[in-house]
Amino acid sequence: MLPGSVIRFPVRISGDERGTSDMAADYTNLEQIRLEKIEELRAEGIEPYPHRVERTHTSVEAIQAFEAVEGDEQAAVVQATLAGRLRSMRPMGKIIFAHIEDGDGRIQLFFRANDIGEERISLFNRAFDLGDYIQASGKMFRTRAGEASLWVESFRMLAKAVTPLPAAKDEVVDGEVIQHATLADPETRYRQRYADLAVNAEVRKIFRKRAAIVRALHQFMNDHSFLEVETPILQPIYGGAAAQPFVTHHNQLKQDLYLRISFELYLKRLLVGGFERVYEIGRDFRNEGVSFKHNPEFTQLEFYWAYADYNQVMDLTEQMLAFVADQVIGQRSFTYQGHEINLNPPWERVELRQRLAEVTGIDIHEHATAQSLAAAMKAKEMEVKPGATRGKLIDALIGNHLEPNLIQPTFLYNYPRDISPLAKSMPGDPQVVERFEGFLGGMEICNAFTELNDPLDQEARFLEMGRDYADDDEERHPMDEDYLRALRYGMPPNGGFGMGIDRLTMLFTDQRSIREVILFPHLRSRE
RNA sequence: GGCCCCGUAGCUCAACUGGCAGAGCAGUUGACUCUUAAUCAAUUGGUUACAGGUUCGAGUCCUGUCGGGGUCACCA
Incomplete structure (x- = not known):
């Protein structure tokens, strides 16, 4: 409390005064x-x-x-x-x-x-x-x-x-505390997490496990010679992901700033600076809808690894998650929502194009344009969002037809260029980039690629985004001139990686909702 | 943001087609020197989320608001 600031003491109300004051607690x-x-x-x-x-x-x-x-x-x-x-x-x-x-x-x-x-x-x-x-x-x-x-x-x-405490009675059977009629209302549990934690021992367990996961990830990255760094949360230009940012304002500088939507562009600047392996575990902010797997702020691990490509990143990802499993649960397999999931390497690796063709009967290779792909999708009675780019259509195919069924650890690789503006193209096939996403339990949990380090190609990609996305598309990447300048100094070939820690925690704790693994999930304010 | 469901005592939940708002636990009082969801007896506690409406009568039906959950959209 600062000297001179006003402290307002709650006043105990009794009798007729009850409910007439907005300042005091109502007991x-x-x-x-x-x-x-x-x-x-x-x-x-x-x-x-x-x-x-x-x-x-x-x-x-x-x-x-x-x-x-x-x-x-x-x-x-x-x-x-x-x-x-x-x-x-x-x-x-x-x-x-x-x-x-x-x-x-x-x-x-x-x-x-x-x-x-x-x-x-x-x-x-x-x-x-x-x-x-x-x-x-x-x-x-x-x-x-x-x-x-x-x-x-x-x-x-x-x-x-x-x-x-909002609990009735507990019973201890064989060391396990069994709750009888304890706090169960999700709204009260999230709004008064302190009461939830105080009363529900298994909720405390979830957050201990979350801490163990983060600890294991730190250990794994440190053991593999990755340098832990901290990059700005307040950024003059946001980038590194397709998402709407939160906007804030610096009063003295009279400058609008964005809360970061990813760490990517700053971490890669550090590779330009000569660090070969860097990682950051921290918070991203995305101004989007909330759902059982989306919270406006969430925790990510990102790393960038000089002289590696996306194949090596796939190998490291497998090792990393096996290590986390060993550290956190002492074994490689666990149950998620009734499914037995095994994290033993290697994961299934399947080309995106091939799996899409198997599942939907559509070979994206035969549809070079959004129009052609949209027609093929309509022919299969799939919904097509008007104005969607080819990449966005493919993204929709993944989300609707592949993701929910990718229960066992699976890498889908080789993604369309136009939804991957920071990834390097395949040699000989400029429409496809060296990118993979990892799936577990029907959720995408990580995203990685061979990073684009050609400054001229990168500039062209930014310009492409500007051309293909409508001016009012809030996901349009702004041109980051400073990032391009950094690339012009020369960035070593590298593989980059990002993983959602909240979703990973959901898997390890068998929780269906992201709110169960975030201590204070965002809820609408009362009144 | 659209649609569906929900909001009753501190907590968990009841209340048939509209007809006196209830139980268990917690609390209070009393009994009890090895209990463990202790037990036994008595007992307090309610603006049924909020604001309107229909009706002789609304927790229940209608409209709106607030909040939550689900789902779709959006989105990793």
């Missing part, structure tokens, strides 16, 4: 009761939000330490101070069983009036609620029911929760 009955408990604690000289914690063990550490010496008469008892959030309470008169949850897991606490006095038992029952953070000290032991637990000698409040 529910349940919250009112807990606010009263806070006052009660303070009245008894207990601070409900103390500064310091004296944790000695996490839940898992305490149980492990206990089990290591359990049954050994000579060994010292395990004394532990634990901290965590109250997740269950089972008071039985003058004893209480409760579970707290910490970052590692759950552990049971056992309170007995004989040890801590009826006063403390009563305080716990009166003023402590599910969701509160507490600290408890005592000795580890095993209950008659067989659960390693903490026999509490003292406890204190660490942070009182005002709002109850």
